[in-house]
Amino acid sequence: MITTITLIIPLLGAILMFFLPDDVRLVRYAAMAVAAVPLVLALYIYFAYGSDLGAASLTQELDWIPSLDIGYRVGLDGLGFGMFFLTALLTLIATVASWDIRENARQYFAMLFLAELGMLGVFAAQDLILFYVFFEITLIPMYLMVGIWGDENRKASAIKFFIYTFLGSTTMLAGFLALGVLAGTFSIEGLNAGGGLGRTAQIAIAAPILFGLLVKVPAVPLHSWLLDVYVSSPTSTNVVLSGILPKLGTYGLIKIALPLLPQGVEPYLPIVAALGVVNIIYGAFVAFLQPDLKALVAYSSIGTLGFILLGAASGNAVGVNGAVLQQVTHGLYSALLFVLVGVIASRTGTRQISELGGLAARMPWAGGLLALGALAAMGLPGLAVFVSEFMSIMGGYTAFPLAGIFASLGIILSAMYLLYMLSRVIFGPIERPAYKEVTDADSMEMAAIVPLAALLVLFGILPGILIGVQQPAVEAVVTVLGGG
Amino acid sequence: MAYTGETFLGLLPELIATGFLITVLMVGVFAERSVGLVAALAALGALATFAGAAVLLAIGFSGEFFGGGYVVDGFALYFKLIVSGSAFFAVLAAARWSGGTGDAAEYLMLILSVVVGAMLLVSMRDLFGIFLALELATIPSYAMVAFDRNRRESAEGGMKYLITGVIASSILLYGMVLIYGVAGSAQLSDIAQTFSGQLTPVALIGLVLLISGFAFKVSAAPFHFWTPDAYQGAPTSAAAFLSVAPKAATFGVLLRIFLEGMPGAAATWTVVMAFLAIVTMFVGNLFALRQRNVRRMLAYSSVAHSGYILAAFAALQGQAVPTAVQAVLIYSAAYAVMNMGAFLVIDLAGEEGKGYNGLFRTRPGLAISMGVFMTALVGLPPLSGFFGKAWVLLAGAQSGSGLVYVVVGAVVVNSVLSVPYYFGIIRNMFFEEPAGVVEQGEGGFAVEFSVYALAAATVLFALFVGPLAALARASGLL
Numbered sequence: 022m023i024t025t026i027t028l029i030i031p032l033l034g035a036i037l038m039f040f041l042p043d044d045v046r047l048v049r050y051a052a053m054a055v056a057a058v059p060l061v062l063a064l065y066i067y068f069a070y071g072s073d074l075g076a077a078s079l080t081q082e083l084d085w086i087p088s089l090d091i092g093y094r095v096g097l098d099g100l101g102f103g104m105f106f107l108t109a110l111l112t113l114i115a116t117v118a119s120w121d122i123r124e125n126a127r128q129y130f131a132m133l134f135l136a137e138l139g140m141l142g143v144f145a146a147q148d149l150i151l152f153y154v155f156f157e158i159t160l161i162p163m164y165l166m167v168g169i170w171g172d173e174n175r176k177a178s179a180i181k182f183f184i185y186t187f188l189g190s191t192t193m194l195a196g197f198l199a200l201g202v203l204a205g206t207f208s209i210e211g212l213n214a215g216g217g218l219g220r221t222a223q224i225a226i227a228a229p230i231l232f233g234l235l236v237k238v239p240a241v242p243l244h245s246w247l248l249d250v251y252v253s254s255p256t257s258t259n260v261v262l263s264g265i266l267p268k269l270g271t272y273g274l275i276k277i278a279l280p281l282l283p284q285g286v287e288p289y290l291p292i293v294a295a296l297g298v299v300n301i302i303y304g305a306f307v308a309f310l311q312p313d314l315k316a317l318v319a320y321s322s323i324g325t326l327g328f329i330l331l332g333a334a335s336g337n338a339v340g341v342n343g344a345v346l347q348q349v350t351h352g353l354y355s356a357l358l359f360v361l362v363g364v365i366a367s368r369t370g371t372r373q374i375s376e377l378g379g380l381a382a383r384m385p386w387a388g389g390l391l392a393l394g395a396l397a398a399m400g401l402p403g404l405a406v407f408v409s410e411f412m413s414i415m416g417g418y419t420a421f422p423l424a425g426i427f428a429s430l431g432i433i434l435s436a437m438y439l440l441y442m443l444s445r446v447i448f449g450p451i452e453r454p455a456y457k458e459v460t461d462a463d464s465m466e467m468a469a470i471v472p473l474a475a476l477l478v479l480f481g482i483l484p485g486i487l488i489g490v491q492q493p494a495v496e497a498v499v500t501v502l503g504g505g
Numbered sequence: 506m507a508y509t510g511e512t513f514l515g516l517l518p519e520l521i522a523t524g525f526l527i528t529v530l531m532v533g534v535f536a537e538r539s540v541g542l543v544a545a546l547a548a549l550g551a552l553a554t555f556a557g558a559a560v561l562l563a564i565g566f567s568g569e570f571f572g573g574g575y576v577v578d579g580f581a582l583y584f585k586l587i588v589s590g591s592a593f594f595a596v597l598a599a600a601r602w603s604g605g606t607g608d609a610a611e612y613l614m615l616i617l618s619v620v621v622g623a624m625l626l627v628s629m630r631d632l633f634g635i636f637l638a639l640e641l642a643t644i645p646s647y648a649m650v651a652f653d654r655n656r657r658e659s660a661e662g663g664m665k666y667l668i669t670g671v672i673a674s675s676i677l678l679y680g681m682v683l684i685y686g687v688a689g690s691a692q693l694s695d696i697a698q699t700f701s702g703q704l705t706p707v708a709l710i711g712l713v714l715l716i717s718g719f720a721f722k723v724s725a726a727p728f729h730f731w732t733p734d735a736y737q738g739a740p741t742s743a744a745a746f747l748s749v750a751p752k753a754a755t756f757g758v759l760l761r762i763f764l765e766g767m768p769g770a771a772a773t774w775t776v777v778m779a780f781l782a783i784v785t786m787f788v789g790n791l792f793a794l795r796q797r798n799v800r801r802m803l804a805y806s807s808v809a810h811s812g813y814i815l816a817a818f819a820a821l822q823g824q825a826v827p828t829a830v831q832a833v834l835i836y837s838a839a840y841a842v843m844n845m846g847a848f849l850v851i852d853l854a855g856e857e858g859k860g861y862n863g864l865f866r867t868r869p870g871l872a873i874s875m876g877v878f879m880t881a882l883v884g885l886p887p888l889s890g891f892f893g894k895a896w897v898l899l900a901g902a903q904s905g906s907g908l909v910y911v912v913v914g915a916v917v918v919n920s921v922l923s924v925p926y927y928f929g930i931i932r933n934m935f936f937e938e939p940a941g942v943v944e945q946g947e948g949g950f951a952v953e954f955s956v957y958a959l960a961a962a963t964v965l966f967a968l969f970v971g972p973l974a975a976l977a978r979a980s981g982l983l
Contacts, residue, residue, distance in 0.1 A: 084971060085970075085971050086970055086971045087971060087975070088975055088978055089899070089974070150895075154886040154887050157885050158887070165935055168936045175936070176932060176936050179936070180924075180928060180932065183924060183928065184924050184925070187920075187924060188921045191917045191921060192917055194895070195898050195902070198898045198899045199902035202828070202902050203903075
């Protein structure tokens with residue numbers, strides 16, 4: 022029940038928005054209040070049930086299309102809980118960081134909450150069709166958020182985003198339908214370990230599903246929609262777009278592709294691992310070349326998604342654990358960096374790295390936390406990303422030694438461009454007289470930044486908080502894969 | 506032949522519709538000025554017909570009449586519901602428009618005639634009965650398309666529709682005659698004896714002509730070229746109604762012909778349907794991409810959607826047959842709500858793509874409704890169109906045939922291909938600034954009500970798809 026209640030709250034919030042008076046401040050505070058509820062519920066679930074999420078718990082099942090055994094089946098397990106929590110958190114951060122949404126704020130937050138419904142739903146779905154429905158519910162709100170509230174390039178970016186991801190997801194749907202109809206059920210639990218399908222059928226079905234998921238991530242040859250969308254979006258949308266949406270793809274890989282088609286994905290796992298490494302290396306190299314701070318962060322984000330692919334493809338407990346953890350840590354750091362880019366751009370009026378400089382003197386807090394975020398992104402020990410990247414690489418190395426070696430090279434590359442960025446943007450003399458006047462982040466902005474930074478530190482020191490929750494569920498996936 | 510009470514009960518929906526048809530005509534003659542009264546009568550007639558069919562379905566009525574040539578089963582009643590339900594919204598949309606010309610009664614009477622024809626059609630089990638019912642549904646529709654006398658396009662569209670329609674009917678009749686000649690009977694059950702395994706050349710020609718004739722009627726490519734002109738010229742309510750109701754009934758009877766009349770020849774006609782489906786999908790979508798006029802865009806879109814439904818016909822083989830039948834039934838219902846809604850928006854927002862600019866700012870409710878219809882036509886969950894497409898894909902996955910996999914691939918590709926033109930409207934409505942002068946459509950309260958009701962049905966379709974699937978499974982055709 023509590024799972025369904027958590028899902029319904031964003032929907033009610035979206036409806037509530039239309040009944041509010043058109044006053045930006047009031048609407049923003051109301052949105053924050055709505056967004057806080059799922060977060061509180063997620064925290065409650067963690068403290069009440071966190072140690073007991075090996076298999077799907079807190080489940081609820083209602084008939085939907087009984088003749089095909091499609092049902093409204095939701096529940097939380099260790100694989101999904103981390104992202105479920107992060108979705109609730111980042112939606113709240115997105116409402117706080119919505120300072121560049123000045124027009125039609127009610128509609129904006131209604132869209133944000135619809136998207137939250139879809140994202141929370143994906144991480145709670147225990148039925149293939151329901152998973153797909155939630156997966157797609159995010160599309161229209163995100164399309165409108167980019168297209169209405171984005172920058173001058175927003176219209177083209179929005180449709181590009183939509184067409185790419187829709188191509189991926191429709192292909193994935195064909196795979197889902199084939200899997201469910203051949204196995205006779207769409208229940209994720211009932212389909213565990215292939216639902217009785219033979220190896221050839223599994224291999225055939227795995228191909229469209231993997232394709233769809235990899236477009237969503239995006240894995241590198243399929244990534245060309247991403248940069249425009251990230252750069253065009255308002256800061257608040259970026260938080261969700263980079264923090265949660267790619268995880269719909271990686272989570273699908275870990276929750277559906279691996280345990281439901283253990284024999285089917287087997288031949289593709291080396292390819293997925295290779296794509297992960299390509300993401301890491303390519304993302305780092307291209308990030309190095311970006312003159313725009315936001316584009317640099319976007320490519321950095323693509324790069325570190327590669328660790329999730331590598332860890333998941335490894336198929337061993339260490340790697341998959343790392344991948345599941347990296348989903349959360351990546352969301353924290355990329356959201357932090359995107360918010361900070363927004364703050365800096367709003368003060369200086371530019372995102373061009375060449376025009377920035379010496380901001381630490383004028384913006385000690387924002388600058389310092391940008392440094393923290395960048396250090397987290399390059400995997401500095403003591404911060405959360407280090408743990409998950411390290412585990413992903415270790416797992417990846419065990420399964421595919423060469424991939425593991427190249428992936429660790431990626432860490433060095435990312436350190437190079439991130440340190441270069443820091444040295445240009447934060448340190449050094451103040452480049453322009455105008456920047457002498459810029460002010461530090463205000464209290465509202467700090468409210469969006471500090472929780473993310475604090476969690477990066479907290480999970481860096483005590484990763485067991487998250488690993489403890491996900492461990493049993495990861496073990497189950499690995500067992501299915503090994504026994505397949 | 507004895508006409509028992511059961512016969513009258515079986516014909517209840519048709520009798521109700523015919524009764525109201527005559528009443529509407531009479532009231533129209535004697536009370537020329539009372540447009541509201543005739544419109545209310547016609548709407549009531551559509552609702553009563555719907556209720557009649559619903560009651561028969563609820564009590565599980567089934568039976569054969571007129572020597573087995575006419576059957577009332579769940580399958581037929583399902584389509585009668587679609588036909589009479591969409592007629593209700595067509596009447597609502599037509600009421601205001603036809604008021605201006607002073608002959609509302611004739612127009613509303615034409616709608617009810619199409620309803621009678623289409624409802625008879627899905628119950629026919631005899632080739633010539635099928636032909637007669639099809640003509641009964643088609644001939645009034647020529648008049649409906651040409652009804653808007655003040656516009657040249659209406660006459661032009663009506664003329665093109667009439668000429669191509671008559672040619673199609675002759676082809677269809679020729680095919681039926683050949684099949685009759687081969688089988689020695691026009692009853693579907695007798696034809697099934699002859700049409701199995703390897704077909705003789707004459708039988709094959711008959712089959713191909715029959716399919717071609719039906720392809721005209723459902724605007725499948727390459728027999729679709731009348732569609733954009735007819736829909737552009739027709740009054741909006743006519744285009745909205747004709748694109749869903751008679752089309753659904755035609756698909757229904759085609760399903761009956763194939764499954765009851767020639768199940769043994771499935772290997773032949775599934776191949777024909779597969780090619781027809783692929784060509785229709787691509788032609789519809791590729792031409793729709795080029796349209797700036799929303800009416801023409803929706804006309805080509807309806808061609809594309811015929812292609813998706815034909816894809817389900819291609820999957821009518823092996824163990825996929827029940828799922829494929831379900832796909833046709835669910836797709837028809839899903840398409841009826843979303844496509845009628847999209848057409849009716851034209852009466853409120855105009856037919857020029859640019860006219861939709863900034864609609865979200867000026868009329869948010871209408872923009873959101875149109876957004877819902879466009880998104881549903883793309884096939885995004887949880888809206889109605891998704892379930893139609895999902896069932897087609899399901900049937901394809903079950904069929905286990907390589908050719909059908911190709912068709913399924915084409916459905917996926919075409920769904921993506923259709924995004925730019927549907928989303929072009931959404932872009933105009935949500936992303937663009939309102940144009941200086943906003944072209945106000947001519948629709949009234951009734952149209953607005955229909956649009957919102959259909960938008961709600963499109964969104965809430967997900968809640969009814971479970972029972973609908975059960976209904977489709979128990980439809981009695983299998």
